[in-house]
């Protein structure tokens with residue numbers, strides 16, 4: 001084994017200095033201090049630069065050795081700085097996140113729980129009441145044919161009753177052939193065309209009329225339609241059903257009455273009122289014995305079957321039950337209004 005040349009003292013000194021720099025790097029606790037340490041060691045008057053200057057002073061045989069040692073020292077300091085910098089950055093980021101964290105539960109407070117809109121509440125209670133009386137819930141489209149909305153209900157073109165409905169027509173097909181349904185009565189026709197009697201249905205839903213909104217009217221409102229078709233159904237069955245409904249929905253203290261009226265789709269026709277426990281009367285809706293022409297339009301033989309129908313607005317229930325005196329308030333989605341129900 002050839003004798004190794006002695007390690008020049010400049011290298012052992014450098015090693016020692018590098019070791020102390022590395023341990024200082026490991027102790028640094030913030031990036032600003034690390035920046036300072038970096039310029040102190042790698043900067044112009046740092047130990048690497050002075051070691052490099054010293055290369056010129058050693059003998060040519062040692063020069064290569066010293067050069068490599070300086071290069072290695074530089075690399076290991078740079079590496080230690082980079083590692084420490086990354087470690088500190090992670091910690092500082094975590095600290096910053098922690099300090100910037102917002103406790104949103106404190107800002108919002110206890111979240112409040114919403115509830116069903118008062119109109120939907122009334123709608124669902126009505127469905128429940130009628131289901132309890134043996135009815136089924138039926139549906140029909142908002143966009144209707146003029147035939148289902150009028151003709152089939154014994155309101156042919158030119159019939160004066162058409163004027164009572166301020167209809168909104170839809171630009172579809174023949175002019176005047178498509179309408180936003182003005183009432184839920186066309187669901188009677190659709191149900192009869194779809195199913196054989198006996199029929200016991202209620203059809204709650206949205207209806208549309210060319211009306212200016214005021215405290216008691218909206219151009220979009222809600223009705224509930226009822227239809228019964230069975231054998232030997234007459235006016236007494238209608239009166240009894242209205243009375244049972246009145247008691248079941250409003251309470252035992254309420255009663256109902258029928259007053260003669262006119263509707264093209266029923267004969268005879270009536271208006272039905274309910275009486276509150278304080279004796280006052282409230283007009284609720286229309287009803288009657290289904291006109292033979294309507295049964296025929298629904299594909300049902302009026303010689304074999306007969307029926308009754310009724311229809312009333314649901315929106316008014318908000319004012320009746322909850323004392324809402326401007327119906328527009330119910331549909332502006334003002335949370336201060338809705339929270340009361």
Ligand code: DAH
Pocket residue numbers: 182183184185225226263265266285286287288309310311312
């Ligand atoms: N469709 C009528 C309206 O909107 C209400 C109505 C009256 C419905 C009598 C009926 C009925 O089923 O028999 O004014």
